[in-house]
Amino acid sequence: MSRSFTPKVVTANRLREGDVVYLAADDRWTQFHHEAELIDDEAHAQLRLLFAAAQKLYVVGAYLADAKAGPNGPEPTHFREEFRTRGPSNYFHGKQADHAS
Amino acid sequence: MYSYSDFDEAFIRSRVAQFTQQVERRLDGSLTEDEFRPLRLMNGLYLQLHAYMLRVAIPYGTLNPGQMRQLAHIADAYDKGYGHFTTRQNIQFNWPKLPDVPAILTALADVEMHAIQTSGNTVRNVTADHFAGAAADEVEDPRPYAELLRQWSTDHPEFQFLPRKFKIAITGAEHDRAVIAAHDIGLRIVRNDKGEIGFQVLVGGGLGRTPMIGMVVREFLPVEDLLPYVEAVLSVYNTLGRRDNKYKARIKITLHETGKAEITRQVEERFAELRPLFGGNDQKLLEDIREAFAPPAYRNAPIDAYTAFHKADPVFRAWADTNLTAHKNDQYAIVTISVKEHGKTPGDATSAQMRVIADLAEKYGHGDIRISHEQNVILPHVHKSDLPAIHAALAQVGLGTANVGLISDIIACPGMDYCALATARSIPIAEEIAVRFKELDLEHEVGPLKIKISGCINACGHHHVGHIGILGLDRAGVENYQITLGGDGTEQAAIGEKMGPGFAYDQVVPAIERLVRAYLEIRSEPAETFLQTVRRAGLGPFKTALYETEGAQDAA
Numbered sequence: 001m002s003r004s005f006t007p008k009v010v011t012a013n014r015l016r017e018g019d020v021v022y023l024a025a026d027d028r029w030t031q032f033h034h035e036a037e038l039i040d041d042e043a044h045a046q047l048r049l050l051f052a053a054a055q056k057l058y059v060v061g062a063y064l065a066d067a068k069a070g071p072n073g074p075e076p077t078h079f080r081e082e083f084r085t086r087g088p089s090n091y092f093h094g095k096q097a098d099h100a101s
Numbered sequence: 102m103y104s105y106s107d108f109d110e111a112f113i114r115s116r117v118a119q120f121t122q123q124v125e126r127r128l129d130g131s132l133t134e135d136e137f138r139p140l141r142l143m144n145g146l147y148l149q150l151h152a153y154m155l156r157v158a159i160p161y162g163t164l165n166p167g168q169m170r171q172l173a174h175i176a177d178a179y180d181k182g183y184g185h186f187t188t189r190q191n192i193q194f195n196w197p198k199l200p201d202v203p204a205i206l207t208a209l210a211d212v213e214m215h216a217i218q219t220s221g222n223t224v225r226n227v228t229a230d231h232f233a234g235a236a237a238d239e240v241e242d243p244r245p246y247a248e249l250l251r252q253w254s255t256d257h258p259e260f261q262f263l264p265r266k267f268k269i270a271i272t273g274a275e276h277d278r279a280v281i282a283a284h285d286i287g288l289r290i291v292r293n294d295k296g297e298i299g300f301q302v303l304v305g306g307g308l309g310r311t312p313m314i315g316m317v318v319r320e321f322l323p324v325e326d327l328l329p330y331v332e333a334v335l336s337v338y339n340t341l342g343r344r345d346n347k348y349k350a351r352i353k354i355t356l357h358e359t360g361k362a363e364i365t366r367q368v369e370e371r372f373a374e375l376r377p378l379f380g381g382n383d384q385k386l387l388e389d390i391r392e393a394f395a396p397p398a399y400r401n402a403p404i405d406a407y408t409a410f411h412k413a414d415p416v417f418r419a420w421a422d423t424n425l426t427a428h429k430n431d432q433y434a435i436v437t438i439s440v441k442e443h444g445k446t447p448g449d450a451t452s453a454q455m456r457v458i459a460d461l462a463e464k465y466g467h468g469d470i471r472i473s474h475e476q477n478v479i480l481p482h483v484h485k486s487d488l489p490a491i492h493a494a495l496a497q498v499g500l501g502t503a504n505v506g507l508i509s510d511i512i513a514c515p516g517m518d519y520c521a522l523a524t525a526r527s528i529p530i531a532e533e534i535a536v537r538f539k540e541l542d543l544e545h546e547v548g549p550l551k552i553k554i555s556g557c558i559n560a561c562g563h564h565h566v567g568h569i570g571i572l573g574l575d576r577a578g579v580e581n582y583q584i585t586l587g588g589d590g591t592e593q594a595a596i597g598e599k600m601g602p603g604f605a606y607d608q609v610v611p612a613i614e615r616l617v618r619a620y621l622e623i624r625s626e627p628a629e630t631f632l633q634t635v636r637r638a639g640l641g642p643f644k645t646a647l648y649e650t651e652g653a654q655d656a657a
Contacts, residue, residue, distance in 0.1 A: 018151070056134065079575075089529050093151075
C-alpha cells in the first residue's frame with residue numbers, strides 16, 4: 001500500500017447504557033481506551049470492525065477511531081475521542097466519575 | 102392552558118405502548134439498529150457522545166407546575182438530577198438508559214407531555230413568543246394558533262417523511278421574540294385596515310450552514326385560512342424539496358432554487374384546492390382552544406410594597422431592572438428567571454431549581470411557566486407586590502442572577518460536551534465569558550448584548566443572529582472559533598458577518614473582551630447599544646480591535 005495506515009481502535013456505544021466502549025484484543029468490550037486493541041493493519045481493522053458490527057445486542061454504531069501507542073496502552077489522537085474517554089467538561093459526569101474511585 | 106382531550110390522551114398512550122414494544126424488540130434483537138434508529142428518533146431519543154439523550158417537547162414553551170415537577174422527578178429518577186432547556190423551548194435529558202425510556206415516556210404522558218416529533222423530518226415543536234398572553238406590545242395571544250398547529254401537525258400522515266425537518270414559529274407581538282424570520286415558516290399576528298386579525302407569513306428562513314432570513318409570502322392571511330395555507334406550503338415543499346442532498350433539503354433552499362414567484366404560484370394553487378376541504382371544524386376547534394388560553398383572573402391590589410422595596414434594596418433593584426418586562430396589566434410584571442448563573446451551563450436547571458420554579462408559579466404566577474428559546478424560564482403573570490418574595494426565593498437556589506439580555510445571558514448549544522454532531526465545545530466558552538465579565542464587573546455598563554454560541558455549523562446556538570456570534574469548528578484536529586458580528590434575531594432580523602480568521606479555544610474570551618472594550622470606546626453615548634454601534638460604525642473598528650493586537654491572532 002502506498003499510504004501509511006494510521007493506527008486505529010474500534011469504539012462504539014453500549015446498546016443499553018449508551019456509554020462509550022472499546023474493543024479489546026480478547027474480544028471483550030472495555031470502558032477504558034488504554035485497554036483497547038491498537039490496530040496497525042488496515043485489513044485487520046476492517047475485520048475487527050465487522051466483528052464489532054455483528055455484536056448487535058451489545059453495541060451501537062461501531063467505528064474505527066485514530067489512536068496512537070502510549071505508555072499505558074492506546075491513546076486518542078483527536079480531541080473528540082479524548083472527550084469520549086472522559087465525559088463532558090461542564091460536570092463531573094460520565095466516565096471520569098464512573099471510574100473516579 | 103390547554104388540557105389534553107380524550108383523543109390526545111389515547112394517542113399519546115398508544116404511542117408510548119408502541120414505542121415500549123419497539124424498545125423491547127430492539128433489546129431482544131428482533132430489531133436491528135438500522136431498523137430501530139428511525140423509530141427512536143420519532144420518539145425524541147438520540148444517541149449522543151457519552152449516552153442517550155431524550156428531547157421532550159414543551160409545546161410553544163408552556164408548562165404548568167405539575168409538569169415542571171414531573172420533569173424534576175424524571176431528572177432525579179432516570180437522569181443525573183438536571184435537565185437542559187434548549188433553544189427550541191424544549192428540554193433534554195442527557196443520561197437516560199434505553200431500558201428506562203418507556204418508563205420516562207409513561208411519566209411524561211401522566212402529565213400530558215411527550216417526545217413525539219422532537220426529531221426526524223417532521224414538523225417540529227411549534228415555538229412561540231415566550232411572553233405570549235402577557236406582553237404589553239401584543240396584538241393577540243399566539244398560543245391558540247400554536248396549539249392548533251400542534252394538533253394539526255402531530256402525526257399528520259402526509260408530513261411524517263418530509264425532505265427535512267420543518268420548524269414553525271409564531272409571535273403575536275410587534276417586537277419579535279420568537280425569531281420567526283429564522284424559521285421554515287414564521288407567523289406574525291397582525292391587524293389589517295379593517296381591524297381584522299390575520300397573519301403575516303414568512304417562508305424559507307433558517308440558520309444552519311446556509312443561513313437565510315425568511316421571505317414574506319403573504320402580508321395578510323385571514324385566520325380561517327391558516328391551516329389550509331400552511332398545509333399548502335408543506336405540500337409544495339414535500340413535492341419539490343430535495344431528498345437527494347441533506348444539505349439542500351430545507352425549504353429555504355427549495356425557495357431559492359425554485360424562485361419565490363414560482364413557489365408562491367404553486368402554494369396559492371394548492372391552497373385553492375385545499376381551502377374548500379376545510380369545512381370549518383378547524384375554526385370550531387380553535388374556538389375551544391381559545392377558551393383554554395383565557396387570561397388568568399388578575400388580582401387587583403396595591404403595589405406599594407414593590408415600589409418601596411425597589412427603592413430600598415439595590416440587589417432587588419438590579420434584578421428588577423434587568424429581569425422584568427412590562428405586562429399588559431400594569432399591576433403585573435413578566436419575570437424572566439435567569440438560568441444563566443455566571444460560570445454555570447446555560448439552560449441547565451437542577452431538579453431542586455425546577456421544584457422551586459413550580460412552587461413559585463403555583464403560589465404567585467397563576468400556574469403558568471414558559472421556557473424561552475434563550476434558555477431561560479419565564480413566570481409570565483406576577484403581581485408586582487409578590488416580586489420581592491419571588492426574588493428572595495430564586496436567589497436562594499442560584500436563580501436570582503440579574504443578567505437577562507446582558508453579556509452573560511448567553512445562548513449555547515450542548516456542543517462537543519454532549520452532541521455527536523458537534524465539532525467543538527460551546528458550554529465552557531459560555532461559562533468563561535460570563536465569569537470574565539463578572540470579574541470585570543462590566544456587564545451592566547455594557548448593557549444589552551446577545552452572545553450566541555454554536556458548537557457546529559448546524560447552528561443550534563443561533564450564532565448567526567447573535568450580536569456577537571461564536572461558531573466552534575474543528576480545524577485540523579484543533580478547536581477553532583469563528584466570530585460573527587451584527588446578527589439580530591428580532592423583527593430587524595440580520596445574519597451576522599464573519600470577522601476573519603478564527604481563534605483558538607483559549608483566545609476566545611480575550612477576543613470577546615477586545616470587542617466589548619472597542620464598543621465602550623466608540624459608542625456615541627451610553628444609551629447606544631452594542632448592536633446600534635456595530636450598525637453605525639461598521640465592522641472596521643471591531644476588526645481592528647480583534648486582529649491588530651500583538652499576539653492576539655491565531656493563524657488557524
